Amino acid sequence: MTSALLAGTALTGVAAAVAGGVAPARVRTGVSTALTLAACALGLVVGAEVLHSGHVAGIRTSSLMPLSGLSLALDRFGALFVVITAVVGICAMVFRLGYDGHGLSSRTASCILPLFVTALMLVPAASNVTTFLFLWELMAITSLFLVLADQGRRAEVQVAGQWYAVMTQIGAVALILGLVLLATHCGNQSFSVIALRAPHLPSWVRSTAFVLTVIGFGSKAGAVPLHVWLPRAHPEAPGPVSALMSAAMVNLGVYGIIRFGVGLLGGGPSWWWLLIMALGALSAMFGALHSATSKDLKRLLAYSTTDNVGLMLLGVGASGLFASTGHRALSLVALVAALLHVVFHAAFKGSLFLSASSIQQATGSTDLDGLGGLLRRMPMSGPIFLIGGLAIAALPPLSGFVSEWLLLQSMLHGLPTSDVSIALAMPIGVGVLALTGGLTAFTFAKAIGIGLLGLPRTPRAGQATEVHRSMWTGAGLLALLCLIFGIAPFLVIGAVVDAAGDVTGMHHSGVMTHGWQIGLQGTPGLLAPGLLALGLLGAGGVVVLARRLIQPGPVRLTEAWGCGRELQTAQMEYTATSFGEPLTRVFEDVLNPARDIDVSHIAESRYYTEAAVIHTTLDDAFERRFYRPANRILQQWGGIARRVPNGSVHRYLAFGFFALIVVLVALA
Amino acid sequence: MSGHPSVVAMTANSLLQVILVILGGPLLLGLMRKVRCRMEGRAGPPIRQPLLDLRKLARRERTRPEESSWIFPLAPVVLAATILVVAAIAPMLTTRPAFGWAADLFAVVFLFLLGSVFLALGALDTGTAFGGMGASRAMTIGALTEPALLVAILALSVPARTSNLPAIISQSLDHPAWLATPQRVLALVAFVIVIIAESGRLPVDNPATHLELTMIHEAMVLEYGGPDLALVKLAESMRLVVLFTLLANLFIPWGIAGAPGPSHLALSVVATAGKVAFLGIAMAAFEVTVAKLRLFRVPELLAGAFVLAVLAVVSALVVA
Numbered sequence: 001m002t003s004a005l006l007a008g009t010a011l012t013g014v015a016a017a018v019a020g021g022v023a024p025a026r027v028r029t030g031v032s033t034a035l036t037l038a039a040c041a042l043g044l045v046v047g048a049e050v051l052h053s054g055h056v057a058g059i060r061t062s063s064l065m066p067l068s069g070l071s072l073a074l075d076r077f078g079a080l081f082v083v084i085t086a087v088v089g090i091c092a093m094v095f096r097l098g099y100d101g102h103g104l105s106s107r108t109a110s111c112i113l114p115l116f117v118t119a120l121m122l123v124p125a126a127s128n129v130t131t132f133l134f135l136w137e138l139m140a141i142t143s144l145f146l147v148l149a150d151q152g153r154r155a156e157v158q159v160a161g162q163w164y165a166v167m168t169q170i171g172a173v174a175l176i177l178g179l180v181l182l183a184t185h186c187g188n189q190s191f192s193v194i195a196l197r198a199p200h201l202p203s204w205v206r207s208t209a210f211v212l213t214v215i216g217f218g219s220k221a222g223a224v225p226l227h228v229w230l231p232r233a234h235p236e237a238p239g240p241v242s243a244l245m246s247a248a249m250v251n252l253g254v255y256g257i258i259r260f261g262v263g264l265l266g267g268g269p270s271w272w273w274l275l276i277m278a279l280g281a282l283s284a285m286f287g288a289l290h291s292a293t294s295k296d297l298k299r300l301l302a303y304s305t306t307d308n309v310g311l312m313l314l315g316v317g318a319s320g321l322f323a324s325t326g327h328r329a330l331s332l333v334a335l336v337a338a339l340l341h342v343v344f345h346a347a348f349k350g351s352l353f354l355s356a357s358s359i360q361q362a363t364g365s366t367d368l369d370g371l372g373g374l375l376r377r378m379p380m381s382g383p384i385f386l387i388g389g390l391a392i393a394a395l396p397p398l399s400g401f402v403s404e405w406l407l408l409q410s411m412l413h414g415l416p417t418s419d420v421s422i423a424l425a426m427p428i429g430v431g432v433l434a435l436t437g438g439l440t441a442f443t444f445a446k447a448i449g450i451g452l453l454g455l456p457r458t459p460r461a462g463q464a465t466e467v468h469r470s471m472w473t474g475a476g477l478l479a480l481l482c483l484i485f486g487i488a489p490f491l492v493i494g495a496v497v498d499a500a501g502d503v504t505g506m507h508h509s510g511v512m513t514h515g516w517q518i519g520l521q522g523t524p525g526l527l528a529p530g531l532l533a534l535g536l537l538g539a540g541g542v543v544v545l546a547r548r549l550i551q552p553g554p555v556r557l558t559e560a561w562g563c564g565r566e567l568q569t570a571q572m573e574y575t576a577t578s579f580g581e582p583l584t585r586v587f588e589d590v591l592n593p594a595r596d597i598d599v600s601h602i603a604e605s606r607y608y609t610e611a612a613v614i615h616t617t618l619d620d621a622f623e624r625r626f627y628r629p630a631n632r633i634l635q636q637w638g639g640i641a642r643r644v645p646n647g648s649v650h651r652y653l654a655f656g657f658f659a660l661i662v663v664l665v666a667l668a
Numbered sequence: 669m670s671g672h673p674s675v676v677a678m679t680a681n682s683l684l685q686v687i688l689v690i691l692g693g694p695l696l697l698g699l700m701r702k703v704r705c706r707m708e709g710r711a712g713p714p715i716r717q718p719l720l721d722l723r724k725l726a727r728r729e730r731t732r733p734e735e736s737s738w739i740f741p742l743a744p745v746v747l748a749a750t751i752l753v754v755a756a757i758a759p760m761l762t763t764r765p766a767f768g769w770a771a772d773l774f775a776v777v778f779l780f781l782l783g784s785v786f787l788a789l790g791a792l793d794t795g796t797a798f799g800g801m802g803a804s805r806a807m808t809i810g811a812l813t814e815p816a817l818l819v820a821i822l823a824l825s826v827p828a829r830t831s832n833l834p835a836i837i838s839q840s841l842d843h844p845a846w847l848a849t850p851q852r853v854l855a856l857v858a859f860v861i862v863i864i865a866e867s868g869r870l871p872v873d874n875p876a877t878h879l880e881l882t883m884i885h886e887a888m889v890l891e892y893g894g895p896d897l898a899l900v901k902l903a904e905s906m907r908l909v910v911l912f913t914l915l916a917n918l919f920i921p922w923g924i925a926g927a928p929g930p931s932h933l934a935l936s937v938v939a940t941a942g943k944v945a946f947l948g949i950a951m952a953a954f955e956v957t958v959a960k961l962r963l964f965r966v967p968e969l970l971a972g973a974f975v976l977a978v979l980a981v982v983s984a985l986v987v988a
């Protein structure tokens with residue numbers, strides 16, 4: 001039954017792609033969107049059914065693909081990711097119905113988008129190396145085409161596409177090497193056989209395979225230092241695509257690290273997991289810092305994805321570290337925290353990216369310094385962005401708080417230990433979590449406060465109106481999930497615990513749900529998000545009532561104090577750049593801000609200025625210090641290499657002759 | 669420590685805590701102002717002056733800037749609601765308040781953060797330069813306070829093996845020797861710095877200034893007037909009382925009611941009021957002697973607090 005549905009998901013996805021390719025332009029978007037929606041709905045049913053029953057849904061054909069054929073087997077762990085992708089996919093497709101522009105309605109894009117969504121849903125079901133790599137590359141290449149969908153109109157799109165193509169292929173090479181190494185040493189490429197034999201392989205093979213797969217998956221997840229494509233590709237991709245990439249695709253990087261590191265290799269020495277924690281800590285801080293100082297809304301969201309992937313990796317690393325030192329129950333708690341964060345991140349980042357695209361459509365810009373006053377002008381998209389922003393800032397009673405609390409708890413309970421690596425890693429982990437938490441609150445106070453509140457900073461923003469209702473419905477569904485999961489996390493915790501149990505082989509979890517509350521086994525104290533929500537609502541109601549009773553009169557609209565200026569204009573307002581300025585100064589050493597002031601003087605006297613323009617730029621330190629120099633060196637080498645084959649037949653004959661001699665000498 | 673108090677008693681206790689916090693907030697501010705004035709050789713207004721100010725403000729007309737949205741009037745409500753919730757569930761008078769199992773230290777911290785974020789949003793909603801300036805500075809300091817605060821909490825939670833507030837306090841009542849350990853002392857210093865930063869007192873922010881270059885909190889609330897300003901001021905003073913009470917109970921827990929009953933509770937009210945008043949006088953006396961730090965020196969202070977908190981965790985592991 002579930003196997004047939006899984007096949008149905010794949011076939012419907014392919015049908016949607018074909019329909020998008022051949023249908024006439026008038027009905028193209030409608031047909032391909034409807035079929036993609038159907039594929040997502042089927043995927044949701046399969047995933048939910050597998051999560052519920054625990055029966056593996058599988059398909060195996062030997063004829064469809066070379067080598068060992070197509071092999072899909074969806075267990076609970078994979079099903080969790082299928083469900084996430086399906087839900088994000090459904091919301092993104094509903095959003096797409098009202099979305100215009102960005103080249104997404106072209107024939108190519110209508111054909112590729114369903115393939116991308118289907119590949120995203122099938123990757124977690126792949127159960128041998130060839131199938132996995134095939135689906136992984138399908139996902140990578142279709143997403144690349146979708147990032148490039150709008151390249152005709154804007155030049156930045158091409159640059160973004162180049163960065164993305166290079167980074168994703170570096171990752172793919174590392175991944176292929178790692179998986180091939182693993183498969184050859186195990187003598188079989190089926191995941192179930194690898195899982196049986198991999199724990200007995202020599203440790204250098206296991207460690208090499210682990211590091212290679214971490215590079216591959218880390219580049220897809222956008223972990224620092226492999227993140228450089230993310231803040232470029234996400235802002236340029238069409239709205240639904242950026243939501244799918246940030247809320248569903250990066251998850252699969254985390255999926256891969258858990259599936260291969262924990263599931264197939266069966267855990268490893270503690271340095272593996274300290275490496276993952278270090279990657280996570282670096283990504284979290286670097287991403288949080290850059291998103292706190294970005295002034296482009298989508299770039300800010302993209303860096304915040306790096307930040308959240310960092311938090312997930314911190315949880316995965318802590319889980320592995322606990323397992324490698326024998327704290328099995330704690331290991332599961334940390335893994336559950338990381339997976340819960342994956343689920344919640346999908347909901348809030350999906351809603352944020354979708355509503356940011358709504359804002360882009362309404363105002364024509366994602367530059368925060370040109371927005372403002374949108375909460376009043378967009379009565380649906382505004383509050384949706386607000387909810388997503390508060391959830392990602394881990395503020396109770398929204399969802400982000402629950403996963404961060406659980407992560408903090410796992411680190412706290414890991415501490416009374418004799419193991420030095422844990423004793424050092426955990427306080428640093430908590431410090432990183434706390435700093436990113438504070439910075440995220442800063443970031444979204446800025447994004448909401450500058451983008452949605454106050455006076456509009458451009459005429460376009462002042463004329464913005466609410467977008468098509470299917471757009472805010474798509475974003476709103478995900479925002480609603482942030483609210484529901486925040487108040488009633490018990491709805492998902494059970495499924496996440498099952499999924500984590502499936503991949504680790506441990507079915508005894510330290511996380512308990514007590515009705516609406518959650519807690520850890522054997523410790524007093526619970527987290528009661530429902531109670532906090534109720535308390536906040538009740539206390540807020542009492543306060544509002546008291547204010548009304550004491551002062552029943554109407555609210556008078558007044559002019560804001562402008563230091564004696566008669567007219568309050570948007571020029572007086574703080575911008576995103578000025579909002580982030582104190583933080584930029586505090587973290588000057590990391591961010592290395594460049595500032596350039598152009599002052600033009602009046603011709604008669606240079607004591608009077610005519611105009612002053614200030615340019616500030618913040619470079620990505622990894623891009624500046626590593627990628628640009630690496631690129632330069634590669635270009636130089638390439639220049640030298642190009643000089644060797646100059647088109648002369650004689651030279652090529654000489655090459656052949658010498659090569660033959662070398663080979664003969666070597667063989668002799 | 670035996671016998672379960674009834675639901676009615678626990679609810680009554682929570683209600684008492686809330687009422688005392690509402691009344692105690694303005695009185696604490698009045699006391700601190702009085703101490704400050706006396707030390708500077710002035711008579712100063714009576715201690716109940718902040719309460720009178722609140723009454724005056726509450727009767728005035730409500731206003732809001734033309735371009736603001738519904739966030740502006742909502743922000744003071746959220747700020748006050750978060751502090752009321754903490755006041756109701758936190759162990760302020762007894763180690764077993766109603767819903768004490770939900771009084772998680774991390775939850776308390778993030779509830780306070782919710783209030784701060786909304787206040788910053790309310791400030792940005794006015795669309796003025798001052799609102800943005802105050803919000804930007806307050807959120808910067810808030811973001812940098814967080815690491816020191818959470819790691820200090822970690823230092824307290826590790827020996828107790830839980831981050832549940834009532835459990836931490838009753839365990840330190842059971843093991844008084846814990847209170848003198850190096851990690852407690854280090855964590856205490858970190859906590860004090862964090863509380864100064866969170867509540868916007870000298871040397872981080874001067875609550876009595878309206879000078880553009882230096883004000884942080886006052887810049888954020890510049891557009892509030894009448895009942896809304898009263899609400900913000902009340903909430904801020906309540907936050908100070910809650911923070912002082914938690915500080916007192918975490919580091920000098922004696923006097924808190926460990927058992928149910930009105931006599932224990934009455935004793936606890938007196939003891940807690942005394943501890944909070946002592947902290948208030950000490951802080952006011954300290955404030956007279958220091959000058960406000962430059963905004964860009966504040967991160968150094970907070971980084972210092974973070975280092976102390978990390979040292980507290982490390983020493984907790986060495987000692988344990």
